[in-house]
Amino acid sequence: MTSYQSQLGEGEGIAEELAESQRAISIAEFFEKNKHMLGFDSEARALVTAVKEAVDNALDACEEAGILPDIYVEIQESGDYYKLVVEDNGPGITKEQAPKIFGKLLYGSRFHAREQNRGQQGIGISAAVLYSQLTSGKPAKITSRPKGQDEAQYFELIVDTDTNEPEISVDETTTWERPHGTRIELEMEANMRARSTLRDYIQDTAVVNPHARIEFDEPGLDESLKFERAERAELPDETEEIRPHPHGVELGTLLKMLEATDSYSVSGFMQEEFTRVGGKTADSVIANFNDRHYGRGMAWQPPKVGEDADIEAAVEDAVANKGAETTATFAAAVSDAIHDRDRVAYHEVEAIVDDAAEDAEADGDTTFGSTVRENAVDAAWGAVTADLTGDLYALVDDVTTKRKE
Ligand SMILES: Nc1ncnc2c1ncn2[C@@H]1O[C@H](COP(=O)(O)OP(=O)(O)OP(=O)(O)O)[C@@H](O)[C@H]1O
Ligand SMILES: [Mg+2]
Structure with missing residues (x-):
């Protein structure tokens, strides 16, 4: 049998033949194949990473808007999958921005700011959305109510990995009891083997952010864990942009x-x-x-x-x-x-x-x-x-x- 390699070598114009299979690779396609790079390398770790990405964003958004964070994290068993829900009382995200934030990798507000925030790359939450859609086939469900608006916007979307653009399947206005904030719901293949890591993460986050109130619920708990805001705790000082040293x-x-x-x-x-x-x-x-x-x-x-x-x-x-x-x-x-x-x-x-x-x-x-x-x-x-x-x-x-x- 003649191998593809030897066939390739025979004719002239091998560079032209090879050229036919060369094309640009979208960033989403790349991470689809290399999800371990983003912390989604095992089912146990994936859940911890997704929680961390969503909670980091919630804390960043609240602090940036001068709001004392009130964050709710819930993990539910959902058939073969786990469902993660994270809610915050942050400033919310506009109708125009929301699809890109959750449905496009490398889209964010912090990459160009030389400022100390938790988020930097504009990849965290969209990577979680990508992992969720890859493993469960379900879209991400996003509700966001910008501060000062009567209604919230509800989206269901996935990342189109060919184009690295959001593919929206549901886009409607809805009501939400929180006056402002964002809620994200992701279903994914996961397991609770990292249960103690997850709890430690939530607890440590509550300890180092005494100005935040965090509630955490997971399967098997009789009552959710509540980490109340420390009395008289204030928002941390706003970070200042640092300039580079020559x-x-x-x-x-x-x-x-x-x-x-x-x-x-x-x-x-x-x-x-x-x-x-x-x-x-x-x-x-x-x-x-x-x-x-x-x-x-x-x-x-x-x-x-x-x-x-x-x-x-x-x-x-x-x-x-x-x-x-x-x-x-x-x-x-x-x-x-x-x-x-x-x-x-x-x-x-x-x-x-x-x-x-x-x-x-x-x-x-x-x-x-x-x-x-x-x-x-x-x-x-x-x-x-x-x-x-x-x-x-x-x-x-x-x-x-x-x-x-
Ligand atoms: N809960 C939220 N409330 C308000 N804005 C948010 C929220 N989550 C994300 N954002 C906005 O979406 C952008 C993208 O979030 P994403 O997690 O993908 O990237 P990042 O936080 O900037 O960086 P990193 O990749 O390091 O997490 C953020 O920069 C922020 O502007
Ligand atoms: Mg982030």
């Missing part, structure tokens, strides 16, 4: 951040978007960059006297409030010292400016503070490198315009 950011992320920023300057961008970066750090990062790219560590040939770049005039312009004569003497001293050299490096310009400033201070009663000196160094260095940096800027402009096109 050392922790990879190049690709940095490029994306640059594209998205509202800042107008590099210095502003660094101070706004990163933690622990102030004006000083931003300046030193920029200076290091300039050193590396424009070769400030290298010695440059100063322009000839009389060429366009006029060091003396540039320094004179940069020095303010020092009296005309002092300024002129100072600028001339800097310019002469630079022209005396064949080549000059940035740190030498700094030394030259310092010398000239000290001479000027010794001659009169003016002081040349660090800001004036820095401005003078910038101006002198700018004049020394004017020709070349002009070319470089033109080059950078050219490249960026081309990239944008």
